[in-house]
Amino acid sequence: MAAIADTPVLYVRTAPAEQLLPPPASSGLIGWLRANLFSSFGNTVLTLACAALILWAVPPLLRFLFIDAVWSGPDREVCLASPAHPEPGACWAFVRVWLSYFIYGFYPIPARWRVDVFFAALAFGIGWLAWLSAPRRDLGAVYVFIVLPVLSVVLLYGFPAIGLPAVPTNLWGGVLVTIVVATVGIVASLPIGILLALGRRSELPAVRWLAIGFIEFVRGVPLITVLFMASVMLPLFVPQQIEPDKLLRALIGVALFASAYMAEVVRGGLAAVPRGQYEAARALALTYWPMMGLVILPQALRVTLPNIVNTFIGLFKDTTLVFVIGIFDFLRTIEAARGDPKWATPVTATTGYAFAALFYFVFCYGMSRYARSVEARLSRSDRR
Amino acid sequence: MKGAIKPARHGAQAWRIGLQVLLAAIIGGLIYGAFINAADNLARAHISSGFGFWNNSAGFDISQTLIPYSAGMSTFGRAFWVGLLNTLLVAALGIVLATLLGFAIGIARLSRNWLVARLAGFYVELIRNIPLLLQLLFWYNAVLKSLPELRDSIVLPMGGFLNNRGLFLPRPVFAPDFSAVIAALLVGIVAAIVLQVWARRRRERIGAPTAVGWRIAALLVGPPLAALALAGFPVAFELPRMSRFNVVGGLEILPEFAALVVALSVYTAAFIAEVVRAGILAVAVGQTEAAQALGLRSGTTLRLIVVPQAMRVIVPPLTSQYLNLTKNSSLAVAIGYPDLVQVFAGSVLNITGQAVEVIAITMAVYLTISLFTSLVMSLYGRMSAVVER
Numbered sequence: 001m002a003a004i005a006d007t008p009v010l011y012v013r014t015a016p017a018e019q020l021l022p023p024p025a026s027s028g029l030i031g032w033l034r035a036n037l038f039s040s041f042g043n044t045v046l047t048l049a050c051a052a053l054i055l056w057a058v059p060p061l062l063r064f065l066f067i068d069a070v071w072s073g074p075d076r077e078v079c080l081a082s083p084a085h086p087e088p089g090a091c092w093a094f095v096r097v098w099l100s101y102f103i104y105g106f107y108p109i110p111a112r113w114r115v116d117v118f119f120a121a122l123a124f125g126i127g128w129l130a131w132l133s134a135p136r137r138d139l140g141a142v143y144v145f146i147v148l149p150v151l152s153v154v155l156l157y158g159f160p161a162i163g164l165p166a167v168p169t170n171l172w173g174g175v176l177v178t179i180v181v182a183t184v185g186i187v188a189s190l191p192i193g194i195l196l197a198l199g200r201r202s203e204l205p206a207v208r209w210l211a212i213g214f215i216e217f218v219r220g221v222p223l224i225t226v227l228f229m230a231s232v233m234l235p236l237f238v239p240q241q242i243e244p245d246k247l248l249r250a251l252i253g254v255a256l257f258a259s260a261y262m263a264e265v266v267r268g269g270l271a272a273v274p275r276g277q278y279e280a281a282r283a284l285a286l287t288y289w290p291m292m293g294l295v296i297l298p299q300a301l302r303v304t305l306p307n308i309v310n311t312f313i314g315l316f317k318d319t320t321l322v323f324v325i326g327i328f329d330f331l332r333t334i335e336a337a338r339g340d341p342k343w344a345t346p347v348t349a350t351t352g353y354a355f356a357a358l359f360y361f362v363f364c365y366g367m368s369r370y371a372r373s374v375e376a377r378l379s380r381s382d383r384r
Numbered sequence: 385m386k387g388a389i390k391p392a393r394h395g396a397q398a399w400r401i402g403l404q405v406l407l408a409a410i411i412g413g414l415i416y417g418a419f420i421n422a423a424d425n426l427a428r429a430h431i432s433s434g435f436g437f438w439n440n441s442a443g444f445d446i447s448q449t450l451i452p453y454s455a456g457m458s459t460f461g462r463a464f465w466v467g468l469l470n471t472l473l474v475a476a477l478g479i480v481l482a483t484l485l486g487f488a489i490g491i492a493r494l495s496r497n498w499l500v501a502r503l504a505g506f507y508v509e510l511i512r513n514i515p516l517l518l519q520l521l522f523w524y525n526a527v528l529k530s531l532p533e534l535r536d537s538i539v540l541p542m543g544g545f546l547n548n549r550g551l552f553l554p555r556p557v558f559a560p561d562f563s564a565v566i567a568a569l570l571v572g573i574v575a576a577i578v579l580q581v582w583a584r585r586r587r588e589r590i591g592a593p594t595a596v597g598w599r600i601a602a603l604l605v606g607p608p609l610a611a612l613a614l615a616g617f618p619v620a621f622e623l624p625r626m627s628r629f630n631v632v633g634g635l636e637i638l639p640e641f642a643a644l645v646v647a648l649s650v651y652t653a654a655f656i657a658e659v660v661r662a663g664i665l666a667v668a669v670g671q672t673e674a675a676q677a678l679g680l681r682s683g684t685t686l687r688l689i690v691v692p693q694a695m696r697v698i699v700p701p702l703t704s705q706y707l708n709l710t711k712n713s714s715l716a717v718a719i720g721y722p723d724l725v726q727v728f729a730g731s732v733l734n735i736t737g738q739a740v741e742v743i744a745i746t747m748a749v750y751l752t753i754s755l756f757t758s759l760v761m762s763l764y765g766r767m768s769a770v771v772e773r
Binding site: 221222321338 | 400405411417425495498499500503509510513529712714739740746747755
């Protein structure tokens with residue numbers, strides 16, 4: 001009796017219970033593995049299958065690209081199978097030898113600094129526009145859309161009066177042509193696309209139907225047929241004395257094609273601008289063009305910038321199609337170089353394509369990351 | 385028109401009409417000038433115009449023909465149909481494969497399994513950021529052209545060969561009795577549809593489902609098999625034979641065809657995967673939760689709640705991917721697969737020199753396909769629109 005009375009009976013805790021760590025099976029590395037890889041029998045099978053796939057594909061790929069690869073050498077002999085080197089990997093020596101051709105094509109060697117200056121000027125302009133908090137981006141737009149085209153023509157095509165000898169476009173090639181086609185495509189398609197998008201929303205029937213007809217026509221046919229049209233029909237449609245340059249024809253085709261797609265992107269942006277903005281602009285007595293230029297378009301283009309970049313990615317990939325009308329863009333120079341008998345080996349084609357894939361992937365993936373970051377930034381500012 | 389922009393100043397009617405007339409005049413003038421120049425240039429080059437060439441003898445060979453065609457006997461018109469059918473064949477096969485692969489990868493990207501989701505994401509990023517033409521050249525020149533030479537052909541089971549000239553398979557030769565099998569198959573399909581409709585009506589009436597899956601499968605497989613047995617298996621297989629310089633007979637699958645189908649499917653699948661992912665994510669979480677609250681299992685939830693709603697989001701962009709695939713099949717010209725563009729805008733254009741007519745016909749074909757598809761899509765959009773109270 002006394003013993004019970006001496007023992008204090010407490011049913012209520014006075015101090016918090018000691019915190020225990022979660023059981024090891026549900027936290028940390030093991031917990032993560034269980035939740036994400038081995039949560040059920042089916043999941044375990046899937047995980048093991050994927051792991052097997054990776055083990056099957058990745059080591060041979062690494063061996064081919066790096067470990068067994070040949071990094072330098074004078075000709076195909078180094079990339080052929082030999083007793084010392086039974087399974088030759090990628091023939092990077094071939095890419096090294098041909099690299100300047102891949103970049104400049106047959107652009108005369110003493111004039112190649114002009115191409116380098118063009119690349120630098122272009123990179124500067126793109127950086128100015130793409131960096132959203134750069135100073136004076138309006139000046140940047142003037143630079144990219146007006147100064148840069150003139151500068152590029154003077155630099156690349158030449159201007160004998162100021163001591164830059166003319167370089168005909170059939171000598172241009174490689175990355176230079178790819179970049180020129182893509183840049184002309186975007187620089188021309190943005191203004192034309194804006195005009196077409198405005199035309200499609202215009203209340204003037206003739207303007208509207210012309211815009212709709214053009215956009216739907218171009219979007220309904222493959223780029224190859226547009227390029228064929230520009231390449232074989234354009235010379236027929238102009239007076240015989242004018243023989244449009246082959247590259248120029250391709251550029252016209254690409255610009256028209258890209259404009260139709262850009263028009264739809266801009267139209268999406270215009271549709272996203274609330275009606276109140278139009279009404280407010282009109283309440284301020286703005287007429288059509290000031291309203292569009294000062295109120296509507298700046299908002300529409302800002303909203304749709306990620307889509308513009310995505311269109312540009314598509315355009316950048318599509319530049320490879322000028323291949324089929326005989327223009328030596330980057331991919332075509334790879335195709336041409338791979339036929340060089342001095343470098344003909346079983347691995348030459350794969351090496352060339354791997355190099356080209358790396359080039360396109362770096363550019364396109366970079367642009368898509370940029371588009372995504374802009375999108376995230378826009379949705380952040382919308383939430384405010 | 386909804387959202388149309390009214391000008392701020394009224395009373396400028398005359399100016400607006402004048403602007404439109406001016407625009408029409410400029411466009412008309414350009415077209416007229418182009419027409420005059422084209423007539424002038426064509427006359428100087430002694431190229432006839434008009435569509436008279438359609439019935440002239442073609443005189444060039446085509447490596448893959450689905451309908452009878454011969455260089456000497458057939459016309460340019462026939463060549464057009466051969467090219468068009470080849471385009472449609474590639475597009476149809478590509479669409480089926482790209483859909484299967486694309487749905488699998490799109491769903492895999494949403495998997496709770498980290499490795500599966502990452503692998504699918506890697507596939508999408510890699511494939512989407514490399515030009516299709518480069519991928520096509522890779523499949524054709526680096527993969528298929530590095531298959532063994534004719535002499536060292538890989539011998540496949542059932543008498544097929546695989547080498548760098550293509551895949552050669554046994555070709556089924558159908559006896560006339562085979563039509564009975566097809567008839568039996570059609571009867572089976574009709575019966576299966578009737579059974580399905582009956583089962584659905586019954587479910588709606590009594591509220592409990594009737595299991596008809598096995599009966600439908602039996603109806604689809606049974607009658608054709610029975611007809612096949614009754615007719616004494618009216619199918620023979622013509623095996624490809626290896627000769628010294630060639631493989632003769634059998635069903636030949638050109639490497640150009642295979643490369644094009646593989647490249648188009650792999651490329652488009654990456655885009656379809658993104659469409660599928662976006663469609664599934666677009667179904668509100670509340671829908672799944674509501675279904676679970678009603679006691680539906682996860683498989684049933686997916687089938688009856690998530691997929692029908694996701695399809696409404698998925699179908700329009702999916703169709704535009706199908707159209708892209710069809711248009712992209714024109715890249716065939718780069719590896720020499722005889723599609724519409726290669727045969728018509730390539731060979732026929734080079735022989736006749738009638739650029740305007742040939743390009744116009746080629747574009748008209750693609751334009752017809754596109755416009756027809758968008759017509760069907762707008763009907764679908766109207767049918768599948770959410771009916772709200």
